[in-house]
Amino acid sequence: MSDRAVRIAVVGAGPSAFYAAAALVKQEDVAVRVDLFDRLPAPYGLVRYGVAPDHQNIKAVTRAYARTAEDERVRFFGGVDFGAQIDLATLRPHYDMVVFAVGAQSDRALGVPGEDLRGSLSATEFVAWYNGHPDRRDLAPDLDVEGVAVIGVGNVAMDVARILAKSVDELRGTDIADHALEALARSRVERIHVLGRRGPAQAKFTTPEIREFGTLEHADAIVDPADLELDAHSRASIEHDRVSQTNYEILQSYAERGATGKPRQVRFGFLRSPAEIHGRDGRVAGLRVEKNRLVSSADGYLNAEGTGEFEELDVGMVLRSVGYRGVPLPGVPFDERRGRIPNDHGRVLNPETGEPVPGMYVVGWAKRGPSGVIGTNKKDAEETVAWMLRDLRHLRRAGIDDRPGHRIEDALREAGCDAVTFDEWRAIDAAEVAAGEAEGRPRRKFVDVAEMRAAARG
Numbered sequence: 001m002s003d004r005a006v007r008i009a010v011v012g013a014g015p016s017a018f019y020a021a022a023a024l025v026k027q028e029d030v031a032v033r034v035d036l037f038d039r040l041p042a043p044y045g046l047v048r049y050g051v052a053p054d055h056q057n058i059k060a061v062t063r064a065y066a067r068t069a070e071d072e073r074v075r076f077f078g079g080v081d082f083g084a085q086i087d088l089a090t091l092r093p094h095y096d097m098v099v100f101a102v103g104a105q106s107d108r109a110l111g112v113p114g115e116d117l118r119g120s121l122s123a124t125e126f127v128a129w130y131n132g133h134p135d136r137r138d139l140a141p142d143l144d145v146e147g148v149a150v151i152g153v154g155n156v157a158m159d160v161a162r163i164l165a166k167s168v169d170e171l172r173g174t175d176i177a178d179h180a181l182e183a184l185a186r187s188r189v190e191r192i193h194v195l196g197r198r199g200p201a202q203a204k205f206t207t208p209e210i211r212e213f214g215t216l217e218h219a220d221a222i223v224d225p226a227d228l229e230l231d232a233h234s235r236a237s238i239e240h241d242r243v244s245q246t247n248y249e250i251l252q253s254y255a256e257r258g259a260t261g262k263p264r265q266v267r268f269g270f271l272r273s274p275a276e277i278h279g280r281d282g283r284v285a286g287l288r289v290e291k292n293r294l295v296s297s298a299d300g301y302l303n304a305e306g307t308g309e310f311e312e313l314d315v316g317m318v319l320r321s322v323g324y325r326g327v328p329l330p331g332v333p334f335d336e337r338r339g340r341i342p343n344d345h346g347r348v349l350n351p352e353t354g355e356p357v358p359g360m361y362v363v364g365w366a367k368r369g370p371s372g373v374i375g376t377n378k379k380d381a382e383e384t385v386a387w388m389l390r391d392l393r394h395l396r397r398a399g400i401d402d403r404p405g406h407r408i409e410d411a412l413r414e415a416g417c418d419a420v421t422f423d424e425w426r427a428i429d430a431a432e433v434a435a436g437e438a439e440g441r442p443r444r445k446f447v448d449v450a451e452m453r454a455a456a457r458g
């Protein structure tokens with residue numbers, strides 16, 4: 001191996017990208033230099049634009065990411081769009097290895113009639129809107145409705161239901177986007193129906209998330225005791241699973257407490273699937289749901305099966321929260337069915353041969369699909385990095401031309417990218433924090449890329 005440091009490009013600058021960069025600079029066997037590229041001038045991906053604004057404690061993890069970014073071997077190139085401005089051909093001459101840390105930017109559809117009506121949205125869009133993602137700042141969801149249905153009982157469903165249920169006073173001290181705070185202040189939403197297609201024992205939310213609904217100032221958590229009746233399989237499954245057991249007990253406590261007269265209600269319903277979204281004048285005007293029963297498959301998995309019995313819900317908005325999905329990138333293999341980059345423990349695979357594509361790696365949700373909490377990505381990235389270090393032994397090193405005029409910075413300039421550095425991001429960050437301080441908020445987010453760039457340059 002030559003003495004020169006191994007050059008690694010990481011496409012994406014969210015949690016998995018930072019965990020990969022951290023693992024690369026922590027090891028001492030190989031000298032490395034790591035460049036992170038993000039489409040937006042701001043780093044941190046899902047922590048900034050996915051984690052709920054009222055969960056600031058989770059966002060504190062960015063301090064560790066900033067320490068990684070400050071390592072002299074790590075650089076950040078913000079506002080560089082892989083796919084639109086640059087591609088593999090741009091990066092290849094400058095790097096030995098490219099790691100994709102692009103997450104899962106789209107969502108799964110329900111596949112029911114009416115899904116395209118106005119007022120039928122994905123949680124992905126809604127979350128991006130309230131978190132101030134520049135792509136979704138103009139979403140303008142119509143909150144002039146009394147009933148909302150949230151489809152799915154994972155943690156994203158909990159986030160969107162909670163944000164809709166909280167009073168504006170509960171949200172004011174967060175870094176929620178200004179436009180969302182204003183819209184939520186005018187919200188007429190009174191009922192939020194959270195619907196699981198399977199039973200309470202199969203719900204995907206975690207304990208702190210379901211427990212939080214019992215502490216909301218402005219909303220009661222409501223569960224119909226009939227929805228908590230368990231079949232024998234479900235009863236047996238929660239007996240062996242402490243988390244499910246605790247979650248079930250929390251739901252039972254909501255069923256026992258009932259309504260206490262708060263202005264809003266979050267009604268958890270189980271064994272119910274959306275069948276059709278009704279429309280009036282192109283807008284959501286109701287939701288037809290089918291009641292389900294659980295049937296055990298050969299491998300013991302409990303599936304929801306429709307009973308042919310239907311109910312109508314009076315809602316003006318439907319938020320599907322049934323999982324995120326990856327988006328294919330030009331020149332990068334993609335598994336359409338699973339919505340992610342095909343890989344073997346993080347080595348990207350050629351879908352035709354099943355063999356690893358030399359020098360191409362993947363981490364995070366793009367690697368394993370949209371599962372786990374932020375911290376899950378640490379181990380996941382470390383696994384990929386371990387393979388990268390192993391592969392280095394037999395990877396033919398590209399002759400990298402480092403003379404002025406031949407560097408990645410030059411290639412970016414040629415591609416029309418005005419990349420934002422980490423120091424410049426710090427200026428954006430400082431401006432946001434200063435603007436928030438005046439109002440007792442952690443920050444006031446810029447939601448416009450041009451404004452971010454202006455702040456970056458002081």
Ligand code: NAP
Nearest residue numbers: 152153154155156157197204321322323324370371372373
């Ligand atoms: P998730 O946990 O996989 O939940 C998806 C939900 O959608 C499940 O309830 C699933 O039900 C349901 N579903 C799927 N297809 C459906 C359909 N066709 N009809 C009705 N329901 C359907 O995914 P997520 O909520 O998007 O979260 C993604 C990951 O981020 C998770 O690992 C989550 O824990 C994590 N996250 C964590 C936090 C936090 O820590 N606070 C916050 C947000 C997200 P089935 O079980 O029946 O498939």
